[in-house]
Amino acid sequence: MVDRKPILIVVSVEPEKQAVLQGLGNSSAYEVLVGGVGMAQAAARTARQLAQKHYQGTINMGIAGGFPGKAANGTVAVATSIIAPEIGAESPEGFLTIDALGFGTQTLPAVANDSYIGKLQEAVSVATGTILSVMTVTGTEATLNVRQSYGKDVVAEAMEGFGVASAAAEFGLPFAEVRSISNQVGIRDKASWEFASAFSSLTKAAEKLKEVEQLGDCLFTMSK
Ligand SMILES: O=C(O)c1cccc(C(=O)CC[C@H]2O[C@@H](n3cnc4c(=O)[nH]cnc43)[C@H](O)[C@@H]2O)c1
Secondary structure, eight states, rough: OOOOSSSEEEEEHHHHHHHHHHTTTOOOSEEEEESSSHHHHHHHHHHHHHSSSOOOOOEEEEEEEETTTTOOTTTTEEEEEEEEEEOOOOOTTEEEHHHHSSOOEEEEOOOHHHHHHHHHHHHHHHEEEOOOOOOOOOOOHHHHHHHHHTTTEEEEEESSHHHHHHHHHHHTTOOOEEEEEESSSSOOOGGOHHHHHHHHHHHHHHHHHHHHHTTTOTTOOOOO
């Protein structure tokens, strides 16, 4: 049976909401919430919304930084998992993750639906892999190196996924993260950010969500 509950899309800021709404057109299968910048605000606003109404699941969408060689500007990154690399403790022996400390996990699962990815590839270049959820936008080579060390499948970094995913998990709901790349992760160079191409790709990513929904499917339930 098809679940008619809407899917909650959480973006950070109003321009991202407008880009997503443009792609969704008149689809009533999705609702878009501006959740703010950063994991804490995104988690709080997502949880508040999920407590008010029933949803099928949540998708975190927006712009992101792409790791060099993994996701060029204009590419859409689809998360297979998310990692919040800064949650933990420093020690003389190196960084101790929250997992190692025994207080929880820095890794959460994300749905990366093959059918949606296939549709997306018709419109844009797509990179699938881990998306980091960070407190600070990378601006130095040293931080780039640390964040690349999280594994070869790390494709992008953004600031809200872990918050939205944590709220979804509290409500037993599936989570996906779909991000268009506006800049390359590395030494801060704001002049090189390509917002126009990122917002255009974000609209295409939303258009493809509408298309799968029009086929009677959704990101979380497609089985064909
Ligand atoms: O540093 C600046 O001057 C600057 C200019 C415009 C935007 C920013 C942001 O920090 C945007 C953060 C916002 O966008 C996502 N995002 C986009 N690129 C990255 C990135 O390379 N690393 C982390 N987050 C990124 C993020 O999810 C926020 O919602 C800065």
